[in-house]
Amino acid sequence: MSATVTDWRRLSPRMLVIHPIQEVVRAAPALLGLLVAGSSSGGHGPLWSLVGVAITVLLGTTRWFTTTYRITPEHVQVRKGLLHRKVLTVPLDRVRTVDVTSNILHRVLGLARVEVGTGRSDRKGGGELKLDALGAPEAAHLRVELLHRENRTATAATTAATATTAEGPAADAPAAPVAIPWQAGVETELAALRPEWIRFGPFTLSGLITVGIIAGFVSRLASEGNVNLGQITPVKTTLGWFGSLSLPVEIATAVLVLAVFVAVASTLGYVLAFWGFRLTRHSSGTLHVNRGLITTRATTIEERRLRGLEFSEPLLLRAVRGARLIAVTTGLRVGQGAQRGGSMLLPPAPRGEAESVAVRVLGGDAATVSGPLVPHGPAARRRRFTRALGVVVSWIVVCLVLWEWSDLPAWTWVAGLALLPVTALIAADRYRSLGHALVAGHLVTRWGSLVRRRVALEYDGIIGWNIERSFFQRRAGLVTLTATTAAGRQGYRVQDVALAEAIRLASAGSPGLLDPFVSGGTPRPEPQVSGGPPDVAQPLVSG
Structure with missing residues (x-):
């Protein structure tokens, strides 16, 4: 490995423009508090606010001086901190x-933020190394350097072995690492956005979040500014x-306006x-996801x-296939954080397209x-029916x-x-959704x-089984x-199956793992909990 590879590197000097702005925006509530408190006490609110802004900007600039990183043959290391110095090593x-x-400010300055996922957790602060900000070319090179390193190392070792064999060194002599340039591999496109997919945007309901944010912002602004929104002429005319209108027409109008706004906001958010x-597969064994209009994002996942x-089908999205x-x-995050966490391999799209992409990604049986x-x-x-209808019937009896x-x-x-038919339909749909299978590993x-x-879920990715009743x-x-x-999600459930079927699934997924718990093909009696009821089941857990 060349000496320059293991040298400590700094973030881009252009980050000195971005970080002070980010810190000022993050500290805006505190700066506003200084302004209000200073104005009410002695009339020096603007001065205190300027002092606060200066301190915030100074702290933002120190990040460039205190943050360095390097890539060694075994580790990636990041040093950061001013008063509390830390060295993160992975x-x-x-x-x-x-x-x-790259958000819009990053793109203007030709910068990018790099987050290295280590697999410890997908939650905040759970094992991620963040470098904000690097030059865009350097960020792209760092991605290749980290995820395509194994192939390059293998090629280097092969080159070194060939050279030493030709020269005839001792068989037990260690081969020195050879620095060779990385050769661009072949990328195969698996999926790309089509304009007709945008029709699925309104059915994601992501615009509801926008409605809540706007409503909260307007309410807070009116409260802080002591403004009566009802006295503003356009608002007053609309409310009048x-x-x-009559009550039914009012409700219908409000629902229609909200539905139109949410649909427009959801479509805009989708775009x-x-x-x-664009989803592509690299010949080195990685998947690449690139997306974003104003804020661009590129995520690389090792296929191994x-x-x-996971197929995710919200009710409205499922209604339009x-x-x-x-x-x-x-x-990477899943569930509600999938989009923000970068684990989404295909945005809302036709179900047939999602199935086709899944087959190409897994490379297995349809x-x-x-x-x-x-x-x-x-x-x-x-x-399903007793749980759904039982709650509603109990509510009716109490009322x-x-x-x-x-x-x-x-x-x-x-x-x-009136809710009884609705809950019955939901219960029936929940049962139709239940199912399991063992297919192609x-x-x-x-x-x-x-x-x-x-x-x-691959068998090889399962590290244990838990049976609960x-x-x-x-x-x-x-x-x-x-x-x-x-x-x-760290755990995927097969809900409400017979015990024998659960044992069969676990045994097929992890052969031999449950042998101590079964005898003659049937589960052994479950152990009892000391001091507890005799029918408390103990989970079968294996790491």
Whole structure:
């Protein structure tokens, strides 16, 4: 390895423009507090605010002087901190993902932020190394240097071995590392954004977050500025017209306006987040995701760290035959944080396209992503209906009693009666969503109604099994089997299956692991908890 590779490197000097601005924005509430407190006490509010801004800018500039990093043959290291000095060291074989992000200010200055996912956790501060900001070419080179390093090292070792063989050194002499230039591999496009996919934007409902943010901002601004929004002429005129309508028309109008606004905001958010989306596979064994209109993002995932895929189908998106594809891997968020965490391999798109991309990513049987699943039987169906209808029936009974013996309005129990068909439909849909299968080395499980998910998890990614039974599950002869993994949600459940079926799935996924717990093909009696009830089940856990 050349000496320059292991030297400590600094962030780009152009970050001195970005970091002070970021720190001032982050400290804006405190600076506003200084302004208000200073003005009310002695009239020096603006002066105190300027002092606060100067200190914040100074702290923002010190990051460039105190942050350095280097790549050694075994580790990636980052030194940072002014008063509290820290050195973060991560072995190179722990690097799972590299995320390169550029917001509009970064792009203007030709910079990028690099986040190195180590797989320890996808939560805040959970094992990520962040470098903000590097020059865009340097960030791209760093991504290659970290994730394509193994191939280059192997090539270097092969070159060194060939050279030493030709020269005839001693067989036990260690080969010196050889620095060779990285050769660009071949990229194969797996998916790219099509304009017709934008029609799925309104059905993501991401605009609801925008509505909440705008409403909170306007409310806070009006409160801080002591402004009565109802006295503003356009608002006053609109409220007067709205108040002149009948109640049913008011409700219909409000719902229609909200639906239109959410649809427009969701579509705009879809375009901003996924414009220019492109999923490619590199010949060195990595997947690349590039997307973003104003803020661009490039995520690289090692395929050998990929443990499976998740189909996510929210109710509205499922109604228009759409789906999202999420990677089950270490170091990236899933669930509600998938988009922000970078694990989304395909934005909301036609379900057929999502299935096709999943087959190309997994490189396996199409039955893994679209094949039939084993239903969970009548007991699981009864459990769905009793849980859904039981809550509503209990609510109706309580409301009827209170209505009879107090002044509770009658509409409370009438509304409960109206909810019975809705809950029955949800229960039926939840049961139809249940299913599991063992296909081509993957455990496939599906669950959910409002958000239906289907996960294909590799056997090799499963590190343990957990079998749990609640009081009511024991009475129904059912269990919940959880496949524990270090990737994604850290656990994927097969809900409400028979105990024998759960044992079969776990035994097939991890041969020999459950042998101590079974005898003659049937589970052994479960151990009892000392001092507890005799029917408390103990989970089967293996690491």
